[in-house]
Amino acid sequence: xxxxxxxxxxxxxxxxxxxxxxxxxxxxxxxxxxxxxxxxxxxxxxxxxxxxxxxxxxxxxxxxxxxxxxxxxxxxxxxxxxxxxxxxxxxxxxxxxxxxxxxxxxxxxxxxxxxxxxxxxxxxxxxxxxxxxxxxxxxxxxxxxxxxxxxxxxxxxxxxxxxxxxxxxxxxxxxxxxxxxxxxxxxxxxxxxxxxxxxxxxxxxxxxxxxxxxxxxxxxxxxxxxxxxxxxxxxxxxxxxxxxxxxxxxxxxxxxxxxxxxxxxxxxxxxxxxxxxxxxxxxxxxxxxxxxxxxxxxxxxxxxxxxxxxxxxxxxxxxxxxxxxxxxxxxxxxxxxxxxxxxxxxxxxxxxxxxxxxxxxxxxxxxxxxxxxxxxxxxxxxxxxxxxxxxxxxxxxxxxxxxxxxxxxxxxxxxxxxxxxxxxxxxxxxxxxxxxxxxxxxxxxxxxxxxxxxxxxxxxxxxxxxxxxxxxxxxxxxxxxxxxxxxxxxxxxxxxxxxxxxxxxxxxxxxxxxxxxxxxxxxxxxxxxxxxxxxxxxxxxxxxxxxxxxxxxxxxxxxxxxxxxxxxxxxxxxxxxxxxxxxxxxxxxxxxxxxxxxxxxxxxxxxxxxxxxxxxxxxxxxxxxxxxxxxxxxxxxxxxxxxxxxxxxxxxxxxxxxxxxxxxxxxxxxxxxxxxxxxxxxxxxxxxxxxxxxxxxxxxxxxxxxxxxxxxxxxxxxxxxxxxxxxxxxxxxxxxxxxxxxxxxxxxxxxxx
Amino acid sequence: xxxxxxxxxxxxxxxxxxxxxxxxxxxxxxxxxxxxxxxxxxxxxxxxxxxxxxxxxxxxxxxxxxxxxxxxxxxxxxxxxxxxxxxxxxxxxxxxxxxxxxxxxxxxxxxxxxxxxxxxxxxxxxxxxxxxxxxxxxxxxxxxxxxxxxxxxxxxxxxxxxxxxxxxxxxxxxxxxxxxxxxxxxxxxxxxxxxx
Numbered sequence: 001x002x003x004x005x006x007x008x009x010x011x012x013x014x015x016x017x018x019x020x021x022x023x024x025x026x027x028x029x030x031x032x033x034x035x036x037x038x039x040x041x042x043x044x045x046x047x048x049x050x051x052x053x054x055x056x057x058x059x060x061x062x063x064x065x066x067x068x069x070x071x072x073x074x075x076x077x078x079x080x081x082x083x084x085x086x087x088x089x090x091x092x093x094x095x096x097x098x099x100x101x102x103x104x105x106x107x108x109x110x111x112x113x114x115x116x117x118x119x120x121x122x123x124x125x126x127x128x129x130x131x132x133x134x135x136x137x138x139x140x141x142x143x144x145x146x147x148x149x150x151x152x153x154x155x156x157x158x159x160x161x162x163x164x165x166x167x168x169x170x171x172x173x174x175x176x177x178x179x180x181x182x183x184x185x186x187x188x189x190x191x192x193x194x195x196x197x198x199x200x201x202x203x204x205x206x207x208x209x210x211x212x213x214x215x216x217x218x219x220x221x222x223x224x225x226x227x228x229x230x231x232x233x234x235x236x237x238x239x240x241x242x243x244x245x246x247x248x249x250x251x252x253x254x255x256x257x258x259x260x261x262x263x264x265x266x267x268x269x270x271x272x273x274x275x276x277x278x279x280x281x282x283x284x285x286x287x288x289x290x291x292x293x294x295x296x297x298x299x300x301x302x303x304x305x306x307x308x309x310x311x312x313x314x315x316x317x318x319x320x321x322x323x324x325x326x327x328x329x330x331x332x333x334x335x336x337x338x339x340x341x342x343x344x345x346x347x348x349x350x351x352x353x354x355x356x357x358x359x360x361x362x363x364x365x366x367x368x369x370x371x372x373x374x375x376x377x378x379x380x381x382x383x384x385x386x387x388x389x390x391x392x393x394x395x396x397x398x399x400x401x402x403x404x405x406x407x408x409x410x411x412x413x414x415x416x417x418x419x420x421x422x423x424x425x426x427x428x429x430x431x432x433x434x435x436x437x438x439x440x441x442x443x444x445x446x447x448x449x450x451x452x453x454x455x456x457x458x459x460x461x462x463x464x465x466x467x468x469x470x471x472x473x474x475x476x477x478x479x480x481x482x483x484x485x486x487x488x489x490x491x492x493x494x495x496x497x498x499x500x501x502x503x504x505x506x507x508x509x510x511x512x513x514x515x516x517x518x519x520x521x522x523x524x525x526x527x528x529x530x531x532x533x534x535x536x537x538x539x540x541x542x543x544x545x546x547x548x549x550x551x552x553x554x555x556x557x558x559x560x561x562x563x564x565x566x567x568x569x570x571x572x573x574x575x576x577x578x579x580x581x582x583x584x585x586x587x588x589x590x591x592x593x594x595x596x597x598x599x600x601x602x603x604x605x606x607x608x609x610x611x612x613x614x615x616x617x618x619x620x621x622x623x624x625x626x627x628x629x630x631x632x633x634x635x636x637x638x639x640x641x642x643x644x645x646x647x648x649x650x651x652x653x654x655x656x657x658x659x660x661x662x663x664x665x666x667x668x669x670x671x672x673x674x675x676x677x678x679x680x681x682x683x684x685x686x687x688x689x690x691x692x693x694x695x696x697x698x699x700x701x702x703x704x705x706x707x708x709x710x711x712x713x714x715x716x717x718x719x720x721x722x723x724x725x726x727x728x729x730x731x732x733x734x735x736x737x738x739x740x741x742x743x744x745x746x747x748x749x750x751x752x753x
Numbered sequence: 754x755x756x757x758x759x760x761x762x763x764x765x766x767x768x769x770x771x772x773x774x775x776x777x778x779x780x781x782x783x784x785x786x787x788x789x790x791x792x793x794x795x796x797x798x799x800x801x802x803x804x805x806x807x808x809x810x811x812x813x814x815x816x817x818x819x820x821x822x823x824x825x826x827x828x829x830x831x832x833x834x835x836x837x838x839x840x841x842x843x844x845x846x847x848x849x850x851x852x853x854x855x856x857x858x859x860x861x862x863x864x865x866x867x868x869x870x871x872x873x874x875x876x877x878x879x880x881x882x883x884x885x886x887x888x889x890x891x892x893x894x895x896x897x898x899x900x901x902x903x904x905x906x907x908x909x910x911x912x913x914x915x916x917x918x919x920x921x922x923x924x925x926x927x928x929x930x931x932x933x934x935x936x937x938x939x940x941x942x943x944x945x946x947x948x949x
Binding site: 072074077078080081082162163164165167 | 842843844845849872873874875876879881882
């Protein structure tokens with residue numbers, strides 16, 4: 001449609017221009033023709049007049065010559081000289097016949113006609129044109145002139161008869177007759193006539209003719225007018241022919257131009273169509289088939305530009321596609337691509353059998369590494385981890401970075417055992433320390449494995465379950481964990497709790513409970529351990545071991561620790577004010593030991609509460625102390641130097657060496673409740689451990705505390721073994737502050753102060 | 754049109770046996786006219802006819818001389834000095850004749866026995882013309898380049914002095930003079946004649 005209109009526009013424009021041009025040419029040719037016609041006709045008439053005069057002159061000359069020949073004839077002269085009139089007359093008649101005129105005269109030197117060929121009509125009379133005679137006398141030879149003779153225009157010639165001086169004159173008259181005029185007409189294509197005076201005006205007014213009246217010069221004063229006329233129709237003929245030729249030629253040119261324009265328009269619109277189709281192909285995403293245009297002109301260049309654009313778009317689209325499916329930092333496939341690959345592999349496995357395995361992996365304590373050593377370092381570490389993962393995996397596996405410190409590996413294996421082996425091999429990627437710049441760092445990762453079809457039927461579920469397995473691995477500190485059926489519910493709860501926890505802290509949904517520690521010798525309460533509870537709207541009151549790991553994972557543990565410290569110290573100060581001189585124990589997370597600000601914060605709280613630092617004991621688990629000994633030791637020493645008491649919690653579960661334990665600046669040792677809960681006289685293992693621990697602690701100068709005391713029997717054993725303090729449901733469960741205050745009053749253990 | 758102012762100049766001449774007449778011919782503007790024939794015709798008598806011979810030669814397609822004055826009765830020979838032929842003729846009433854196509858000198862001279870002017874022509878060569886002026890007196894002469902001529906040895910007596918030259922329009926009235934023996938008089942024609 002557009003192509004046709006382009007052609008039509010080009011055509012109509014061209015035709016309009018040509019028609020205008022033709023019309024202009026015709027008009028100008030017509031006008032020029034008219035002008036030329038007028039000029040030509042005028043010129044023809046002037047030429048005609050000259051031709052007429054020349055013909056008359058020539059005729060006069062010829063007549064004079066022939067008459068002179070006669071006059072020179074010796075016998076004729078002899079006859080004239082001897083006045084032999086009869087002879088003379090006969091010679092004149094003879095001459096008249098010869099030159100076809102009837103008016104030949106002999107004139108004597110006195111101007112009198114002495115004989116004539118007009119039957120003596122003029123004989124004896126003066127020659128009627130004395131002026132002519134004078135011309136001849138003056139010149140001594142012939143003369144000629146136009147005159148009116150016998151009522152008709154005549155050319156009269158006078159020649160002398162010599163003896164050798166003129167002795168007489170011969171005159172001869174020749175009528176200007178139709179033959180003469182026809183001579184002019186033949187030479188000039190004019191209409192030549194000798195009209196009567198009244199007819200002349202009428203003829204001159206004829207609009208079909210251009211007229212030029214020509215007055216002949218006469219020697220007798222008479223008026224002789226020759227009318228020259230040119231037929232305008234005749235004169236116009238060649239111009240009309242020319243105009244017709246121009247019209248014909250213009251039409252031919254117009255036709256040729258239209259033909260050429262159609263061809264040209266096609267030559268433009270065809271390639272344009274090809275270009276449009278090519279652009280359409282590019283628009284549809286076809287970057288393979290190029291536009292082929294043979295022309296070397298602007299359209300050809302445009303086609304080249306289109307093809308360049310096509311390949312550039314293709315390259316850019318590839319790049320965008322790569323960016324959209326790959327991680328910018330490590331260059332590994334991203335979550336989207338990974339998910340696609342897993343989906344594909346599952347689809348393949350559905351047909352061929354076999355398992356698709358997935359390892360979810362995240363870097364332990366990556367946040368702290370990032371915070372401590374900077375994001376740039378973190379990025380470099382992630383790149384290096386990616387590199388090592390790719391190195392340890394097989395070519396058919398897909399290593400992806402899902403975001404943050406999360407990586408994933410997809411693989412195909414024939415069995416669960418092989419999957420576990422593979423995961424362990426991947427775990428070796430973290431065996432060697434990472435050396436980046438001048439920093440060498442040990443990094444651990446938690447790996448969760450899930451398998452299709454053993455654990456999930458689709459990619460989505462598979463990823464979720466691998467994720468759950470990874471959390472298991474992290475929680476259990478085992479490094480690698482395989483998904484176990486039924487963990488989903490738990491896992492989901494954990495995830496939502498993690499999100500809710502921070503809100504809970506801000507909304508003050510946490511509550512502090514206190515459990516008394518009883519001095520075994522005095523059997524009275526001396527310490528209370530602050531234990532945090534989460535009054536969850538849905539799940540009810542939650543214990544720390546349910547949400548503290550979440551807080552640790554989500555980075556909120558610092559908030560909780562500080563909240564607990566603030567509340568516990570405030571409560572302790574309040575009781576102190578009431579005369580209850582208790583020492584409060586607060587649990588620290590292993591992560592808290594990385595917070596160098598913590599000692600200063602605690603000192604601030606104590607001085608604010610006007611509580612001596614000795615009234616606060618911080619409990620740290622054995623494993624927490626073992627993780628990063630040097631840094632933890634520094635914090636612990638700082639706390640110790642401030643006079644704050646330190647206790648090792650859950651002692652007996654970790655693998656701390658005694659040498660290591662010796663270096664710790666702690667005051668108390670809390671035997672893990674797993675050894676105390678079933679402590680009876682018959683449980684020899686537990687008994688032995690408790691007794692050894694108490695002895696060990698005492699040997700190292702530490703206060704030994706047993707928790708999980710729930711029976712009279714265990715209480716009795718501990719008392720017998722010389723344990724310093726006991727804590728457990730046998731004395732009191734953890735209670736809110738208000739309830740504990742009642743307990744102080746009502747319980748037999750309560751009269752501490 | 755020229756006005757006529759005849760001027761006559763008389764001068765004394767030394768006494769001699771014969772008289773002398775000096776004639777001077779000019780046109781009205783005083784320009785001398787040469788080859789004009791002046792002649793004095795005695796009044797009351799006719800001198801005897803001459804028995805003389807004159808020559809009218811034809812050389813280089815010209816008559817020589819152009820003007821030949823002779824006394825009546827003089828024979829004139831017409832030798833042809835050219836190596837081409839000539840056909841000499843005269844239609845003049847004083848002596849019409851013709852000598853058809855000849856070379857050399859014709860045997861018989863032509864005798865001009867009547868006074869008058871004979872105009873000579875050649876029938877072959879139209880441009881050739883000459884004049885033979887036949888006068889009834891032995892006293893004639895042609896003017897020289899200064900327009901002067903002298904009639905010598907004129908007998909004392911009464912004469913009419915005439916003038917003629919070619920192309921003269923009007924023949925002037927002759928001057929009548931009386932000359933005594935040994936007298937010398939002068940006659941002048943300054944007007945009364947004209948050239949075309």
